[in-house]
Amino acid sequence: MKVCKFGGTSVADAQQLKKVASIIREDPSRKVIVVSAPGKRFDGDTKVTDLLIDLAEAALAGQDTVPALQKVVDRYAQIAADLGLDSEIMAIIAADLAGRLSFSKENPSLFFDQLKASGEDNSAKLVAAYLTAIGLKAEYINPKNAGLVVTEAPARVQALPVSNDNLSALRYKNSISVFPGFFGFTKDGELRTFDRGGSDITGSILAAAIGADLYENFTDVDCVFAANPRIVENPAEIELMTYREMRELSYAGFAVLHDEALMPAFKASVPVCIKNTNNPGAQGTMIVAERDYSKRPVTGISADSGFSTLYVSKYLMNREVGFGRKLLQILEDENVSYEHIPSGIDNLSVIIRSHQLTPEKEFRIVSRVKTELNADDVHLNSNFSMVVLVGEGMKYTTGLAARATEAISRTGANIEMINQGSSEVSLVFGVLQKDEQKILKELYNEFFAPSYAL
Amino acid sequence: MKVCKFGGTSVADAQQLKKVASIIREDPSRKVIVVSAPGKRFDGDTKVTDLLIDLAEAALAGQDTVPALQKVVDRYAQIAADLGLDSEIMAIIAADLAGRLSFSKENPSLFFDQLKASGEDNSAKLVAAYLTAIGLKAEYINPKNAGLVVTEAPARVQALPVSNDNLSALRYKNSISVFPGFFGFTKDGELRTFDRGGSDITGSILAAAIGADLYENFTDVDCVFAANPRIVENPAEIELMTYREMRELSYAGFAVLHDEALMPAFKASVPVCIKNTNNPGAQGTMIVAERDYSKRPVTGISADSGFSTLYVSKYLMNREVGFGRKLLQILEDENVSYEHIPSGIDNLSVIIRSHQLTPEKEFRIVSRVKTELNADDVHLNSNFSMVVLVGEGMKYTTGLAARATEAISRTGANIEMINQGSSEVSLVFGVLQKDEQKILKELYNEFFAPSYAL
Numbered sequence: 001m002k003v004c005k006f007g008g009t010s011v012a013d014a015q016q017l018k019k020v021a022s023i024i025r026e027d028p029s030r031k032v033i034v035v036s037a038p039g040k041r042f043d044g045d046t047k048v049t050d051l052l053i054d055l056a057e058a059a060l061a062g063q064d065t066v067p068a069l070q071k072v073v074d075r076y077a078q079i080a081a082d083l084g085l086d087s088e089i090m091a092i093i094a095a096d097l098a099g100r101l102s103f104s105k106e107n108p109s110l111f112f113d114q115l116k117a118s119g120e121d122n123s124a125k126l127v128a129a130y131l132t133a134i135g136l137k138a139e140y141i142n143p144k145n146a147g148l149v150v151t152e153a154p155a156r157v158q159a160l161p162v163s164n165d166n167l168s169a170l171r172y173k174n175s176i177s178v179f180p181g182f183f184g185f186t187k188d189g190e191l192r193t194f195d196r197g198g199s200d201i202t203g204s205i206l207a208a209a210i211g212a213d214l215y216e217n218f219t220d221v222d223c224v225f226a227a228n229p230r231i232v233e234n235p236a237e238i239e240l241m242t243y244r245e246m247r248e249l250s251y252a253g254f255a256v257l258h259d260e261a262l263m264p265a266f267k268a269s270v271p272v273c274i275k276n277t278n279n280p281g282a283q284g285t286m287i288v289a290e291r292d293y294s295k296r297p298v299t300g301i302s303a304d305s306g307f308s309t310l311y312v313s314k315y316l317m318n319r320e321v322g323f324g325r326k327l328l329q330i331l332e333d334e335n336v337s338y339e340h341i342p343s344g345i346d347n348l349s350v351i352i353r354s355h356q357l358t359p360e361k362e363f364r365i366v367s368r369v370k371t372e373l374n375a376d377d378v379h380l381n382s383n384f385s386m387v388v389l390v391g392e393g394m395k396y397t398t399g400l401a402a403r404a405t406e407a408i409s410r411t412g413a414n415i416e417m418i419n420q421g422s423s424e425v426s427l428v429f430g431v432l433q434k435d436e437q438k439i440l441k442e443l444y445n446e447f448f449a450p451s452y453a454l
Numbered sequence: 455m456k457v458c459k460f461g462g463t464s465v466a467d468a469q470q471l472k473k474v475a476s477i478i479r480e481d482p483s484r485k486v487i488v489v490s491a492p493g494k495r496f497d498g499d500t501k502v503t504d505l506l507i508d509l510a511e512a513a514l515a516g517q518d519t520v521p522a523l524q525k526v527v528d529r530y531a532q533i534a535a536d537l538g539l540d541s542e543i544m545a546i547i548a549a550d551l552a553g554r555l556s557f558s559k560e561n562p563s564l565f566f567d568q569l570k571a572s573g574e575d576n577s578a579k580l581v582a583a584y585l586t587a588i589g590l591k592a593e594y595i596n597p598k599n600a601g602l603v604v605t606e607a608p609a610r611v612q613a614l615p616v617s618n619d620n621l622s623a624l625r626y627k628n629s630i631s632v633f634p635g636f637f638g639f640t641k642d643g644e645l646r647t648f649d650r651g652g653s654d655i656t657g658s659i660l661a662a663a664i665g666a667d668l669y670e671n672f673t674d675v676d677c678v679f680a681a682n683p684r685i686v687e688n689p690a691e692i693e694l695m696t697y698r699e700m701r702e703l704s705y706a707g708f709a710v711l712h713d714e715a716l717m718p719a720f721k722a723s724v725p726v727c728i729k730n731t732n733n734p735g736a737q738g739t740m741i742v743a744e745r746d747y748s749k750r751p752v753t754g755i756s757a758d759s760g761f762s763t764l765y766v767s768k769y770l771m772n773r774e775v776g777f778g779r780k781l782l783q784i785l786e787d788e789n790v791s792y793e794h795i796p797s798g799i800d801n802l803s804v805i806i807r808s809h810q811l812t813p814e815k816e817f818r819i820v821s822r823v824k825t826e827l828n829a830d831d832v833h834l835n836s837n838f839s840m841v842v843l844v845g846e847g848m849k850y851t852t853g854l855a856a857r858a859t860e861a862i863s864r865t866g867a868n869i870e871m872i873n874q875g876s877s878e879v880s881l882v883f884g885v886l887q888k889d890e891q892k893i894l895k896e897l898y899n900e901f902f903a904p905s906y907a908l
Contacts, residue, residue: 156773244800251772251799263769311876315717318705319610321791328779337775341795344877345705346698399863401872406860409853417875418855421884422765423798430875 001171003032003212003270005181005203008039008047009220010277011123014082020127021134023218023280024176032170032210033138034181034203035127037119038075048075048119056115059101060108069097076122080129089129093122113183113193120180120199128178138176143184146170148205150184150192157192159184159205159264167209179206197258204261208268215265215272217257222282224249224257224274226300231437232444238299240286245299246272248390248426262287293393297400298447300390303440305433307339307384308354309416312369313347313377323373324348330368334361339386340419340428347377351417351430354382384416385436387429389443395424404429407446411438455625457486457724458670459635459657462493462501464731465577468536474581475588477672477734478630486624486664487592488635488657489581491573492529502529502573510569513555514562523551530576534583543583547576567647571637574653578634585630592630597638600624602659604638604646611646613638613659613718621663633660651712658715662722669719669726671711676736678703678711678728680754685891686898692753694740697726699753702844702880716741747847751854752901754844757894759887761793761838762808763870766823767801767831777827778802784822788815793840794873794882801831805871805884808836838870839890843881843897855881861900865892 006020024030037048055068076093100114124140131138147166151158163184170177181199185191194201200217207215224246226236241249243266250259257274265272266289275284310331317323324341331338331350340351362380369378394400401420404427408415417430431439460474478484491502509522530547554568578594585592601620605612617638624631635653639645648655654671661669678700679689695703697720704713711728719726720743729738764785771777778795785792785804794805816834823832848854855874858881862869871884885893 247769248799260770260773266769315701315720316714318791318793319714321789322782322786324792324795325779325782325786328776328782332776332779335775337772338778339772340797340875341778342873342875343794344880344882345702347876349876395870396868398866398868399860401869402856402859402863405856405858406853409856412852414850414852415855415874416849418872418881419796419875420869421794421796421871421873422801422803426798427872428798 001032001210001212002027002030002214002216003034003203003207003210004030004216004218005034005199006036006218006277007199007220008036008049010218011035011037011127012039012041012045014079016277017079017083017127017130019277019280020218021131021136023277024131025134025136026280029213030216031173031176032206032212033127033176033178034199034206035120035123035178036181036199037123038079048072048123049116051075052115052119053112055101056112059115060105060111065101069101072097076126079126083130083133085126085129085133089126092125096122096125110190113191117180117183117191117193120182124178124180131176131178136176137174138178139173141170141177141179143180144189146179148184148202150186152186152188152190153192157184157194163205164209167206168211170206171210195258195260197261200258200261201264204264204272207270207272208264211268212270215270216275217272218275218277218280220276220278221274222276222279222284224285224300226448227440227444228303231303231440235444236448238285239283240288240291241299242289242291242392242425243272243287244425245390245392246287248388248423249300249302251302251304251388291392293391296391297394297397298389298391301387301440301443301447302390303385303387303436305383305385305436306354307386307430308352308357308380308382309384309430310350310352310365310369310380311347311378312349312373312375314373314375315346317346317348326373327369330365330372334365336361336365340417340430342417342419342430349417351384351386383433385431385433387431387436387439387443389427389429389447390425392425394427401427403446404443407442408439411435411442413439455486455664455666456481456484456668456670457488457657457661457664457666458484458672459488459653460490460672460731461653461674462490462503463674464672465489465491465581466493466495466499468533470731471533471537471581471584473731473734474672475585475590477731478585479588479590480734483667484630484670485627486631486633486660486666487581488633488653488660489574489577490635490653491577492533502526502577503570505529506569506573507566509555510566513569514559514565519555523555526551530580533580537584537587539580539583539587543580546579550576550579564644567637567645571634571645571647574634574636578632582632585632590630591628592632593627595624595631595633597634598643600633602638602656604640606640606642606644607646611638611648613655617659618663621660622665624660625664649712649714651715654712654715655718658718658726661724661726662718665722666724669724670729671726672729672731672734674730674732675728676730676733676738678739678754680902681894681898682757685757685894689898690902692739693737694742694745695753696743696745696846696879697741698879699844699846700726700741702842702877703754703756705756705758705842745846747845750845751848751851752843752845755841755894755897755901756844757839757841757890759837759839759890760808761840761884762806762811762834762836763838763884764804764806764819764823764834765801765832766803766827766829768827768829769800771800771802780827781823784819784826788819790815790819794871794884796871796873796884803871805838805840837887839885839887841883841885841890841893841897843883843901844879846879848881849878857900858883858897861896862893865889865896867893
């Protein structure tokens with residue numbers, strides 16, 4: 001039994017949905033289908049989710065909602081018409097949207113969630129109607145009825161363990177279940193949406209719950225590439241990688257699969273396959289628990305910008321039991337998470353994603369570290385990038401760090417930070433943002449180009 | 455004005471003390487002299503401090519103290535006789551020791567401190583007597599009267615700021631002040647000894663207090679070497695280095711100068727010179743605030759064994775604000791300090807000096823991390839060594855990490871950890887203890903040998 005998730009571009013229009021239907025029809029083990037909201041059909045198009053946000057904003061502002069609502073309805077209506085569906089499905093979708101608009105606006109965030117989630121929800125209804133229309137036995141599944149129970153606010157939205165039991169029942173349905181991605185309900189029945197990439201998460205939760213043999217994640221790329229194709233020309237395709245490798249790659253710049261989405265599949269040992277709706281014959285990228293790494297120690301290289309460094313020095317810092325803990329407490333008080341803490345003898349740096357900082361937060365953090373920890377020197381620098389070399393068995397490959405640092409030094413760039421030693425599958429370099437791309441290219445050449453010439 | 459500290463071997467016997475006297479006589483600006491207790495005269499000899507520990511143990515055990523006391527008295531008496539001093543100084547020393555033996559044994563730790571500190575105290579009295587006997591104007595200074603005030607138990611022994619004011623008065627004495635190293639007194643007049651290497655600390659405190667032009671630290675080596683001479687043959691001599699370089703080198707294996715001893719001199723910007731009592735003509739190693747690093751990015755390479763790694767992994771760890779802080783809190787509860795925290799995406803390692811751990815502590819730490827932090831995997835490994843490359847300006851030298859990692863890979867050893875990025879003056883490699891020496895040798899060859907051949 002397989003769980004298939006289809007992303008926004010896979011359900012963007014009738015033509016795409018026909019591909020989806022043929023993919024489903026082709027393999028009877030594709031029994032649980034998770035769908036996103038209709039995405040962009042062409043460059044410059046607007047996703048349904050964004051139309052829904054406009055609609056929610058208009059409603060909250062007390063403006064006329066008709067034009068914005070019409071745009072949403074039109075997108076679905078166009079798809080339904082092009083698929084030759086009768087008017088029943090559009091009546092259902094229109095009624096659904098009207099119902100949501102009459103939802104209480106007292107808590108704007110809950111109202112937003114209601115509207116946004118309709119994108120996936122109505123997409124699932126539409127897909128189920130279409131599959132039924134073409135003669136497949138398919139059923140729209142309501143996440144509330146199916147029991148996808150999530151954490152209450154203000155906790156980050158996560159599925160509760162009870163969901164696993166509830167959702168396992170889908171295994172025994174003899175029809176194809178079409179499940180909307182992106183949202184669940186609290187114990188009290190309140191709708192909450194997952195983080196970005198939430199349909200990937202829903203698919204993974206379902207794959208784990210039904211104990212799927214495979215979780216197929218259909219996107220618009222043939223596979224995961226060894227490096228960002230917008231920076232490296234024709235990068236190598238990754239055929240097989242481990243969960244850990246995917247997770248470390250997605251951390252820094254690999255947007256193919258939302259990192260949180262891997263967890264349920266990983267914990268339930270369900271292999272994941274990244275496939276292309278537009279080219280389902282391509283074998284895609286398999287993500288599994290283990291792989292033989294003797295032939296290729298490096299699987300991929302990712303890079304991401306937008307990091308800041310909080311540098312703290314204090315003479316004899318390492319004699320002070322509790323110094324690091326107090327420093328992290330100050331960051332926690334500001335709700336700032338950190339990525340790495342490289343340290344010298346009398347100093348340490350905390351690498352932080354810059355989007356978490358504001359000038360006020362920065363000021364408070366720096367002054368608290370100065371006064372409460374009596375630091376000799378404290379400062380924050382931004383414009384750092386992280387370049388991450390990922391590969392199982394890298395740790396056991398002698399000379400790999402030497403090849404990587406040598407490659408970076410060929411670019412003339414300085415290495416601001418090296419972090420190796422905990423993860424067995426990654427080697428992290430902190431570099432100046434301006435050097436990020438040339439370093440990525442050079443590392444790619446070092447580890448992937450068949451022959452390297454200066 | 456200079457503060458000169460003479461270590462144990464420099465005051466071990468009459469012959470050595472004559473060298474000390476001639477060093478003092480040679481330069482009238484050498485006005486404050488700090489002395490250790492008489493050290494070993496030859497391989498297999500016993501230091502006075504160790505004789506004093508035997509004496510204290512005998513006294514606490516209620517045994518006959520005469521034999522152990524006699525050994526201590528004999529050492530001083532031999533020196534006094536060989537220096538041709540009259541019996542007065544030995545009467546003073548014997549009375550001092552008798553007085554200390556009658557000190558309350560209620561708190562064994564305070565009793566130990568009393569006895570141990572007598573080594574330096576009587577050494578200072580003897581040196582002052584000798585300098586006076588050869589016609590110099592010299593005076594033994596009692597640290598209690600001079601106002602070397604230290605923290606109360608149970609805090610780590612450190613000089614309080616008031617000491618600085620009190621001790622600055624020594625600047626205006628026209629005689630040579632002979633000051634015992636290693637101890638001070640709390641506000642309540644209780645004697646407390648500094649950590650290991652405590653005479654270096656006393657000298658540094660005095661140098662800062664009187665605003666010395668130079669703090670000369672006399673030992674039995676000509677200089678600080680770029681690597682451990684017991685491992686690397688004829689290592690390069692370091693002529694000039696910065697406080698930061700000395701501090702980072704002393705962290706891992708460079709026992710020349712106790713790391714804490716640099717702080718007062720560093721804060722007061724007093725340059726430090728490491729010199730050899732047995733070869734005072736050698737220029738020694740100067741330790742200053744800044745040096746031109748354009749010619750030689752690496753100053754020295756140190757290595758130290760006895761590190762353990764606490765590895766913790768948990769899926770999506772980096773999304774959990776507070777994870778690292780809670781982990782460090784668990785270590786703090788066990789009074790364990792850490793050295794480095796290399797981290798991957800979903801895992802981190804804490805590098806700890808193994809001597810802080812016991813099997814019980816390890817068990818408690820591992821089980822608390824498992825249960826309280828819900829970690830997926832937790833384990834402790836020992837037998838790691840840290841190899842540290844130290845040099846001002848290393849951070850600005852492109853390709854240095856590449857040269858270092860390349861050198862290590864030539865040895866066939868694996869790099870378990872790389873930590874670079876906070877300190878501007880060091881690059882730390884974690885390696886298996888068994889590989890430590892070959893790596894040190896290879897790194898030395900890479901950065902110091904005039905020409906390197908495989």
